Amino acid sequence: MSKLLQDHLKQGSDAAQAGITSVCSAHPLVLRAAAELAAEQESLLLIEATSNQVNQFGGYTGMKPADFRIFAEEIVAKAGLDPSKLILGGDHLGPNPWKNLPAAEAMEHAIAMVSAYAAAGFTKIHLDASMSCAGDPVPLSDEEVASRSVKLCTAAEAAAPADKPVYVIGTEVPTPGGATHSLDGLQITPPAAAAHTLEVHRAAFAAKGLDDAWQRVIAMVVQPGVEFDHDSVVHYKRAKAEALILWRKQKAASIVFEAHSTDYQFGSAYRELVEDGFAILKVGPALxxxxxxxxxxxxxxxxxxxxxxxxxxxxxxxxxxxxxxxxxxxxxxxxxxxxxxxxxxxxxxxxxxxxxxxxxxxxxxxxxxxxxxxxxxxxxxxxxxxxxxxxxxxxxxxxxxxxxxxxxxxxxxxxxxxxxxxxx
The missing domain is CATH 1.10.400.20 (putative tagatose 6-phosphate kinase domain like)
Incomplete structure (x- = not known):
């Protein structure tokens, strides 16, 4: 399944880049809608559970990763979608649910959670150690985020079956579920920041002997200039993201960008985002x-x-x-x-x-x-x-x-x- 997603995202040049919708929901009717549409279109279906929804303690849905897999597979089967088209992902997998605890304790929980996701056969893992825990500086440095991400990756590699996961990294991670602050100062990720994040993670993976896993890092979370709050939406303007788009094409063409908070954009924006390399489009609240x-x-x-x-x-x-x-x-x-x-x-x-x-x-x-x-x-x-x-x-x-x-x-x-x- 992990290679299936890699091949899908690389099947075209940037001018004909394929994208994929990441359905971030645990509601059965939402997943039924996604599965039925995928069956109608004979397309891949990427469903992602978040660390708050699903974890080793049950999350707010009461489901552990293995439970969620069964839940999603049953919906897919009823919709008539070929089960080989289903890709399961884990979103924001890291210490976020336990960020009120000291970092060492929060990371213990996060490592156990990532292990449970990998063992259950989730093949797309978003390594998100970007949040500060109790006693941490705010924000965390890229180096510390990368160090913690490597610990999560090591756990996932050890727990995963033969089909090893693909990974998403990044420190420019928006608040899950939309902004809780003013959108006036929304900043697109500068190319220099993206380059630093990528290099720091590359070095951290190499230092821990995770070269094979690094080859399966398919995407990086960045801020392309999209967000929403309670009653307004920041719409995508590709001209504003031009420098970031060019950097990826010239310096990081082996990965795509993952765009969070893409809910409520105009339809034309999704085509532009995908063409510009933001090929994984996360959607949850809009559904x-x-x-x-x-x-x-x-x-x-x-x-x-x-x-x-x-x-x-x-x-x-x-x-x-x-x-x-x-x-x-x-x-x-x-x-x-x-x-x-x-x-x-x-x-x-x-x-x-x-x-x-x-x-x-x-x-x-x-x-x-x-x-x-x-x-x-x-x-x-x-x-x-x-x-x-x-x-x-x-x-x-x-x-x-x-x-x-x-x-x-x-x-x-x-x-x-x-x-x-x-x-x-």
């Missing part, structure tokens, strides 16, 4: 944002069609659950109660994605889907709330059941990415 929009629309339809005593009251259940367990949103959403309420529901950072697995919310979603499938949504009602899905359901392109409508709404995001990733 669950589309999922939430679909469920929001279906909840409004439910209010029209279903008697009050049997309604799911999904939106009310979601907000009550988030208010009762605020740790995953309150540190990120400032303002008064009204502003926070708006952000909980509509923020681009989509912190509600951390709550779909809660039993009360999961039960409400199931009730909503069952209620609407029982009454059958009239075409004329669907037209108002989900117009794109209305057109496809009316023409027979998709089924009209609630789950299929949700999945197709998520596919709308993935279709734009897929179009941008096709080499010309």
């Amino acid at each position: 669950t944002f589309a999922l939430r929009e679909a469920l929001d629309a279906l909840a409004a339809i439910e209010d029209l069609l279903v008697a009050a005593p049997t309604r799911s009251n999904l939106l009310k259940v979601i907000d009550e659950t988030m208010l009762a367990r605020p740790d995953s949103w309150r540190p990120y959403y400032a303002g008064d109660e009204a502003q926070q309420a708006l952000l909980r529901r509509f923020s681009y950072s989509d912190r509600v994605r951390y709550y779909w697995h809660y039993p009360e919310i999961s039960a409400a979603v199931k009730q909503l889907v069952a209620n609407l499938d029982a009454v059958k949504i009239p075409e004329s009602v669907l037209s108002l709330y989900l117009p794109a899905q209305y057109e496809r359901a009316r023409s027979g392109e998709i089924a009209g059941d609630a789950a299929s409508l949700i999945v197709d709404k998520v596919k709308d995001v993935l279709r734009v990415y897929a179009s941008g990733c096709q080499p010309r």
Whole structure:
């Protein structure tokens, strides 16, 4: 699987660079959408779990890496995708979940986590030791990041089966899930910084005898000038990234760039990013944002069609659950109660994605889907709330059941990415 991804990314010249969408989600309907689209297009499917979602302690999903593999493979099988097309990755694998601990203790946990991912057959590993732990300087030097990354790589190499992973390195790693600060000062990675990061990591790998692993470093995380916060997006401007693009072509053509926080860009940006060498496009919040929009629309339809005593009251259940367990949103959403309420529901950072697995919310979603499938949504009602899905359901392109409508709404995001990733 690791060679499959390497060959895919190198199949064209820069003028015809192939890209790949990295689907960063653990939601079953999001993964169903991604798997079905990959099956339709006969393309590779890269699914990545993050260190907070999935780790040796279960993460917030309750899944360990081996559990996530089974979970993803079952979804892929139901979608009819050839299992050989599935590539599993680990995103932000490092001490991030334990950064409140001293570095030595946090790294022990991180090493155990990376080992678990590698042993479970994840073949794309993002070595992310960029975050400062308790007592560390802020920020960490490239040299310290590389030193810690090598420890993680050594553990992965030892734990992996015969199919050794490919690796992603880099110190210019955006905040997972979107910015929590002003975007006014967003800086594109300077070529000199990228060159220093690459050389420091190369030397660190060589010093520990990891020359073979270094040949499997396929990408480096950089900042191409894309980001989003609660209600705004920094759009890609290739002219601003020209120096970085040229540096890679001239000095580091054996790797591609991995672009994080590419959610909510215009469609043309994905084609430009891939052509410019940012060939791995990470997307997460935009997918669950589309999922939430679909469920929001279906909840409004439910209010029209279903008697009050049997309604799911999904939106009310979601907000009550988030208010009762605020740790995953309150540190990120400032303002008064009204502003926070708006952000909980509509923020681009989509912190509600951390709550779909809660039993009360999961039960409400199931009730909503069952209620609407029982009454059958009239075409004329669907037209108002989900117009794109209305057109496809009316023409027979998709089924009209609630789950299929949700999945197709998520596919709308993935279709734009897929179009941008096709080499010309």
